[in-house]
Amino acid sequence: MKAVSLFIPCIVDQWLPSIGMAAADLLRRIGCRPYFRRQQTCCGQVLYNSGHTNAARKLARRFIVIFEADELIVSPSASCVHMVKSHYPVLFADDPFWRRRAESLGARVFELSEFMVDHMGATDVGARFEGFVAFHESCSHLRGLGLSDQPKALLDGVSGLTRVSMEGPDICCGFGGRFSVDYPEISTAMAADKAERFAVSGADVLILGEPGCLLQIGGYVNRHYPGRRVVHLAAFLAENAEGFRRSPGRKEGVG
């Protein structure tokens, strides 16, 4: 059994824990043994994206020390993985000691669907769902890590599921972290376009792999298209898999 270190995004840890539990559940289903390093908190992405480079560097060093000994590190967020893989080396561009450590670590960090499909060859987790599903291609998945086939392969592995096409699946949903509150009108207009494309796609559920997009699109859809669901891929697969048991500590709500 492959031991896999869970890299849980801060937003998942503190606000969307069911996604983290789902990721652990899926990893077990495909024959891995997930474990969680309790020292982990935040990779520093939110600081880095808003220009607080020194602060981000502190959290990056901390992250490297915590995860450095792990062989396989898996996260249910492409933007967090992208931060570690692509931005840590930039943060330490002038610091060879930490840059080498960052690059070595980055090579062992994987996004969940990437790990499941490319490394474990798993596309069928025993999930069943009768319905129409659309897929949103998150920026960090598609353009950050170059992932698109992997999450779709996992969806196509769900029996009974019909994947429908949605216009502009690769257009940004307008979250962008701080952008969503710094430029609320523009961010909202982008979310509205995305939600409308989902609404006319004929899909019952919109699936995506990024917690940030989930808050943005899910939050907008919940207010303006009540009854429609936006769900993280990991949660969707786990919830619809055979023998799924819901984790305690979460009431049903958006997403």
Place this chain on the structure above:
Amino acid sequence: MKVRTSQYRQIAAREMADAHTRRFLRLLPVRLAQRRQAAFADYVNPAAAIRSGAAIRAKSLENLPSLLETFEQNALASGAKVFWARDADQANRYIIDTAKENGVSVVAKGKSMISEEAGLNEALSEAGIETWETDLGEFITQLLERPPFHIVGPAINIPVERISDIFLEKGVIDSPESDPVRLGLSARRFLRNRFRRAGMGITGVNMAVAETGTLINVENEGNIRFCKSAPRIQVSVMSLEKVVKTTREALELLRLLCRSSTGQLMSAYVSMDCGPKKEGETDGPEQLHIVILDNGRSRIYKDPVTRNALQCIRCGACLNACPVYGQIGGYPYGWAYSGPMGQVVSPLLLGLSATRDLFKSCTLCGTCRDICPAGVDHPKLMLHYRSRDVAADPLLHGSGSSLFEKTMVAAYVKAASHPVLWEAAGRGLRSALNLRAKDGVIKGAPGVFKNWFQSRDLPEGPSRSFRSLWDDDPEGQGDDHAR
């Protein structure tokens, strides 16, 4: 051109409320993006073509000082005059002096971003020289005194009725006209008369070839070729990063430029000119002046990170691809350069403190970088600007962050450095926000969250975090591998 980059928010709000702009933005960027894609399908390997373009631009910049010297030598040898302008004022003064020395009172201009950047039209007007933009779109924006809406179509968003009104007001037509083709013909007739009187033509430069001293322009209306060949004196204004080494490289970039900007395999007109009219030739200007404008680019060039912004070839493909541009259009960017192109170029030329919204109003989605035929990494540059702004970089005129922001960041780092504090802070935040939850949904909250709830809900925070659930999970326990 007046700099309005600090009014980004106001202009964006105005544009988003404008039904005409919105309707238009649903059409143009989409259509141009489709055309671009179709034109790129003509390549055997589109991705390789883009990589090759990026490599040419990177290599050209690497050798920029020597390429510029070679270009100057060859341009001089062909009979052109070369003027190196440190800033916009120097460039404008040289052009005005040249006009005055030669008794020029009317100037015909081809569309040129660098002259917008330099504020050349205003300078010429102040000097009492009549200046006419001869690109149809640019002519309309000149009459309306508006910045370009889109680099490829500066006035493409202006309704026909508005064009008819302004043409009437300025004497281009005598009676209202609703047929766009007739409006275009009227402008053509009007401008043809200006061309006859123009003693000087001023154009920009798409590419300059070092090994031959050639100036290349692409266009679809023929007005640039007219500007370059009819008037007695020709002035070509180029920013100093426009030079490439060989004609072969220039042609490769031209193919990418035309596909990227208008989705054409090649634009209707391509002008390649070396020097003024030679003895025995019938066409061409008697004098050719090449103004090479620095305007802060040497400084940008010295920093290997910001140098990347100089790779831009001004095709405008990033505008059509940008989801933010698609909501607000070109005006909010407040200067000659709009969209992601403006977001990476303007902060370097105008300073970070005057352009904060340009590098902050971006989700870092990366579509611009993926589509760029010249290898510009827009997200990386915008992250760099954000970082230099927080650091109050004196060279780039960064303004630093507020005391509130500094305190918040310090608190965040502190909490994130101690898992117990982190968990406590998370629990505190959940409890506070959950007070407002109803049926599992939070629909509003004050303070830093207020803007979120303008249009979006938030699921009620869970009673327990992931780490706390994990401790209780029979399969999760004891799995820490802690050293």
